[in-house]
Amino acid sequence: MPVNEASPADAWWSKAVVYQIYPRSFADSNADGIGDLQGIIERLDYLSQLGVDVLWLSPVYPSPHDDNGYDISDYQDIDPLFGTLADFDRLLDAVHERGMKLVMDLVVNHTSDEHSWFTASRDGGPQGDKRDWYIWRPAREGMEPGTPGAEPNNWESFFSGPAWTYDEASGEYYLHLFSRKQPDLNWENPEVRQAVHAMMRWWLDRGVDGFRMDVINLISKTPGLPDGVVHEGSRYGDGSPHYICGPRIHEYLAEMHREVFEGHPRRLLTVGEMPGVTVEDAKLFTDPARREIDMVFQFEHVGLDQGPGGKFDPRPLRLTDLKVSLGRWQTGLGDTGWNSLYWNNHDQPRVVSRFGDDSPAYRDRSAKLLATVLHLHRGTPYIYQGEELAMANVPFASIEDFRDIETLNYHREQTALGADEERILAGLRHRSRDNARTPMQWDTTQHAGFTTATPWIAVNPDHSSVNAKAQLADPDSVFHFYRRLIALRHCEPAVTRGDFHMLHPDHEQLYAFTRHDAASGTELLVLANFGAADLTVTLPDGWEHSETLIANVPATSPLTTRHTLQPWEARVHRRRTA
Template sequence: MTSPRHLDTTATTPVPDREPGWWRSAVVYQVYPRSFADSDGDGVGDLQGIIDHLDHIAELGVDVVWLSPIYRSPQDDNGYDISDYQDVDPMFGTLEDLDRLIAAIHERGMKLVMDLVVNHSSDEHPWFQESRSGRDAAKRDWYVWRPPRPGHTGGEPGAEPTNWHSFFSGSTWEWDEASGEYYLHLFSRKQPDLNWENPQVREAVYAMMRWWLDRGVDGFRMDVINLISKAVGPDGELPDGPAKPGTRYGDGSPFYMNGPRNHEFLHEMHREVYADAAILAVAETPGVTLEHARLFTDPARREVDMVFQFEHVGLDHGPGGKWDLQPLSLPDLKLNLAAWQEGLAAGWNSLYWNNHDQPRVVSRWGDDSPEYRVASAKTLGTVLHMMRGTPYVYQGEELGMTNVGFTSIEDYRDIESLNHYREQLEHGADPADVLAGIAPVSRDNARTPMQWDDSPAAGFTTGTPWIAVNPNHTEVNAAAARRDPGSVYHHYRRLHELRHTHDIVVEGSFRLLLPEHEQVFAYTRTLAGSPTLLVVANMSSEPATVTLAGLAGPLAGEVLLTTHDDGAPAAGEELTLAPWESRVLLG
């Protein structure tokens, strides 16, 4: 199955050296291009805007830039619906602009990771256009097509091949009148799922990935890659999922998450694409178990380098799911993160609070009031970055950007939020109640424009932004943060320095302390031949006093980093922490 590699002469700089395992000590910065920086005044971020602000990223001390999708797309799901995997959408620029971005990133000693979205394509991709042209089309089997349920006419409620509920509301099946069958879409109806059971599909994907590596890309973050294998029966049947109360739908996830051939497909991808390239292969894996994560990241299995798992960001979801937000239990968060730290000791994990799909953590689990926003953003960063794994910084996280607080459905742009609003109103819900549930968790909280300065559009654009700028950009912005040595930006820069200069931060083993404490998150990192690293953090807006029996050495050791320079000294084994105070000690 291996295809020859053809070097692309458009690459303008050599790829930086990639030592095996280089990513273990790396820090990744995620750019959401649509909202990062607009260079031409059309209100949408673009590749030139990223180039113009690369020094902001480089001076933060990160090693890798991860781009959310910039491929040609109808933008139904903001670029996660791709109509051409080997071209740049004109709203972002051109392939030549991307080549210049790759060169500029490499010149600064950083690497570039592309988002890879191959569980599904856009329904406007030529592959799907041919697939839907008729049941005898050459690419019909490149997607998942099924007839209506026996005894039903296509297009009527309940005729869908299964009862699966889409991530974006409604059924996962869309009726295609012309060809008389349904196609599967786990997400939007404009995002049909590719059929990974077909080897032609897999080789087409691998060829595309090789093309990007030849262009100078240093790796891929693979979107929902653990959904690519569906539990297909011997006659092509797909089973119904357990009923979801209050709807006519069922939960199909047992039949498409971590499916029966998932590991086989990722091993094949590793062999066919990047076995000898030492690139970064990151698997986004919703619903992944620790058991599967160990398999995905076991170096001997040659599948992926690390996973994104979602257990910790689901801990505040109530019975109604993400739209039913509940107060976070700090002991639950600590125990969950500790389980992944210890359970993936032989593998590798991605460390994150924020990304393009999550609300801003300083509003979610911190305190975004003027009094504590900076301290809580710093402490949340400290707790995360001192763990074992590769930390990810989402654009604006280094500034302590907050949720936006939209009050009207007209303010939202996210398809998931809009579909949920419409579906709930169809079921008779009060619009005000639905909006109240959307506001703290909508993905649009992460997608408001990057706040560069205090000008009317936050320095993001000279035009009208595609989505409203957070009003607090007059105080929370990069220009102010870079000037202030006590800012969140400079705290993150110091966190990255610690990872790059202390092996214990990268390789040390993890041990959770005080698991039941309601305010304090404390843990140690240990490595043979090194003093113990202690992280102790008050994750609340009230003072906290803790006794760390047996750890007097670290408490009296070198202070590597602190959020409060005037914090109270340790008294023996007892330590009093101010609200949102954290310390990193080595001793």
């Protein structure tokens, strides 16, 4: 039986840890200020030392880089910014030589407007051969094309403004849920699906080990593309009910599995990024019997600190909300399906600044706590580059310091509405995607060892104290703590197979749970103090003489029935139940 059809807890990726590389910001080998494939090759021994099993590359395909590579103009080549196909092949070989796998970013909800498919769709006009490869519609009846409000429906783009752009040459609008330079593909057209499947097989034949599928649950839209509800304070309609997990999404993913992955001889990984996905949806997507995908990225827990104004209106996280959310996903996918576990990625601010404490006193300790809590859940953990060093958010001084299209569009829109500049910048400093995209901090040199040129985005000034070189030399560093957590997942069955039981769900400072694996007769207890004050907890019976597996604070006394945890202390204990 192919591994992708096995029980999730027995699949190879249940013991694996994935490391996401944002190539533009990882390592620059040719002194142009932008990271590249050769730079990744030169740092593979670092990743091997960390102990990760899979590398996930954010897009390295040719692109105009309107959205930093998530606008792809050619699916079967490498952007010269990053190198060549020969460089990619050398990287893939070097990854495999070290016993790791490599997963590509698959972005097929949309292409770049400079992709040959779209240029043919646009330039051929309404009767062209590839017109139906994208979603074109005329203006609203009775409205002048190209005027405000004439868009085919009222949907808003994820990157602000309407989700439609008017093409004067052909007299119609095209849909783009993201940038106007990212037109949505029409998955209703079987030729589109066949072309995507052929491209995926081409990469698998080249030797890649799977795909992370960008916003894959948006590819099916409700027929007719009806208007969305206009919420208070918004100029546009919320179209998400008409494209999140649309009516044919399961059909499309089952077809993809059948055409691309079914019976493949290699041990592949498929993970779908799915904004707005529910637990019930995810159970269907990741049920091995349905043969769709292996796991999903869900966004529920990274939306808990949003205020009423949305993403750039941050509010403090309530720990009870986090426990409700993560606990529901643990329980919901406990019998069928599988979780992806993450705090950080290229779209999220740095977690030590977001959910931890990035002050000098508690930065390392809170980073280790967050790692402990995440990696001890049931699922496959994902580490985003620099997370293993406790890289933090950036003190951006002005809008000129930012590069991200979402950030710049939001600033432009809010400025036009007369919003206060400092209030806008405060939200962007907390939540901009650029927090995750500053260069990897390798050492204390001017540009943190990332490049000898001027980097495409400035390095975080704290690299003089937070960098890989220093942490590799310190056995108590955040890096070595992550290394020990990864090793624990590799060798302790209860981490991968054990059931999950939340303790003290209503406590606002304590995150505690158990993992029990009946097959090995092992139970784990995880305790984490999410706060800067001591916390005394009452332990479940029988844990007083348990074994400490890992802790971020040296034990000063044995575990007791009433045990006091220091600020941001986390510990994992093990006992035998049979």
